[in-house]
Amino acid sequence: MARSRPTQRQIAEEVGVSRTTVSLVLNNVPDTHIRSETRQCILGVAHRLNYYPDAGARRLASGKTCTIALVWHRGPDPAYRDAFLPGLLQGITRAARHYGYYVLFRPIEPDDLEDSYVELARGRHTDGLILSGPRFDDPHLPQLHQEGFPIVLHGQLPGADIPSVDVDNVRGATMAVEHLLALGHSRIGMITNAPLAYTASRLRLDGYCQALEQAGLFYDESLVQYGNFDEESGQAAMEALLALDESPTAIFIASDMVAMGALRTLREKGVHAPEDVAVVGFDDITAARFITPALTTVQVPTFGLGWSATELLIRIIEQDTPNKTQVLLDTELVIRESCGAATIN
Amino acid sequence: MARSRPTQRQIAEEVGVSRTTVSLVLNNVPDTHIRSETRQCILGVAHRLNYYPDAGARRLASGKTCTIALVWHRGPDPAYRDAFLPGLLQGITRAARHYGYYVLFRPIEPDDLEDSYVELARGRHTDGLILSGPRFDDPHLPQLHQEGFPIVLHGQLPGADIPSVDVDNVRGATMAVEHLLALGHSRIGMITNAPLAYTASRLRLDGYCQALEQAGLFYDESLVQYGNFDEESGQAAMEALLALDESPTAIFIASDMVAMGALRTLREKGVHAPEDVAVVGFDDITAARFITPALTTVQVPTFGLGWSATELLIRIIEQDTPNKTQVLLDTELVIRESCGAATIN
DNA sequence: CTGAAAGCGCTTACAG
């Protein structure tokens, strides 16, 4: 890039007009009546010169970066979270583009310094942050929020009033269990997606309980096992459920990744799904439709989460904060083979 | 961010020193001997004031953005390409961070204007581009490259001398086929990952041919079917192979996604893998290890591709261009169940 | 309808 790029000054000189006018025209500033000829002329020269405004200069002068950042906590199980990344990122970048923003991507590894994203805000690299996978023990998050820096969480931080976008975990879980109930099951087990310290995990368990209660069934603690993001945890949990005196006829597994392990165990033990036990997962990862039996699951709207988070963030940035800054998105039940619904009809 | 942020000027005034000195100290400019006390004092005040340099101002003054962009062509089958995104992005962001760069993410939808990434370069949003999934018919790519704008391709553009990083598709395919040969197969079919217009597709077919030739086997056109990124194409291709008078005893499928369809067809037809037909895939998508039988496949080093592309790009940006600007990364064969190797021993 | 001018917060020769 040795050759010097065209500037507004050059255009101004060539057209014989002030730089102000050039800036006004190029930015299409409203309420500024420039003679149509002048306007056309400026636009023409800009185009001929192949002019693009310098991002750095514009940022400095305007005080806006027109950039948002996605801060991506990889979390305890990177592979699990990676399953959501493409959809989320697409939702974010599409919305950002739609509103004229750029997207900076900043992953935070588990062992990264926790403040590694603070400079993005403080150093004015970005006008706002989407923080995916917020940590309880992150001291900078509440502080930045307090100072008025625009932040939207993907996920939730209980007790904090920070704007957030998340999937409606309770309803998703309820839906899954209601589906199993509707198929005639009354002894329904559950494997959580993770330890209950994780908000999503707690909420999905709540949904399970609510659905049972609604159906007039009692909560049986022995039917609940705890997953831990990965396949192995699913295998262990499923083994425990199969070892019960009276094992469940249906199981809601609050994570497809965990369900992969559970299904493996069923296969190894010669227990058939859905004939011997019906299974419904959660997340709808890619593998869900390739596994045998194809997994009935609760689909997380990753694109929608990204889009909503971005829209919310941009409204906050542009001082148009909506009343409701805690958004929950609905899930959809994707019926495949593992629940037995297809076989029944 | 109403409250005004601290600036170098403020630090300078507080310490009683010029702004030049502050800048020098804060940037740790070498060969500039500032008195140690002054230095400490400046650093101290900067820290106390919670000073972070303004990114926009710095960009404007220095002419560097310290940012690279990943331009991500979603391609004809977004779902397929999404499988590589997390790994690639992680490689890129890790390397970028290591060298002090930020990463802008810019997806290009199939129907986007082709020039949608040009402004990133021309408007000085970034010091260089990684372009994943380059298009033949993209007129801006050669032009930007010609002008000396730093670009590294992820993938290849035959005939262009643009720096690029790619997986060694030929060797990967050869390795897969050699594995099947070593298991005693001599009638080995192939399903391509995509039409041959795609470079990777062509190269993987080449690798297949080379391995056969090396083994003294003849290329039998009827054993080669053409996939098209997705499951459905895999089903169709597999059906065609099964319909042959003498169907192959082993099949190399140059895409795991396509292999998912092929395996489905086998299952439906009651043909067992690996007993009746051995299968080896390519890519190692997440589903490969969850499917039954678990898919033996050629693993694409997504992280490594991202890291290498970034390193190469940054060397080019920093005028330290290596001699070799076309990089091919090795693959690794991941042996699972579908090839029968595990069963044999 | 358009222009002269200040200013955004840095970096970087240049001078001492």
Next chain:
DNA sequence: CTGAAAGCGCTTACAG
């Protein structure tokens, strides 16, 4: 060892 000064390329009141 340190400072005065110019300049990066924009935007934006303000004035006419």
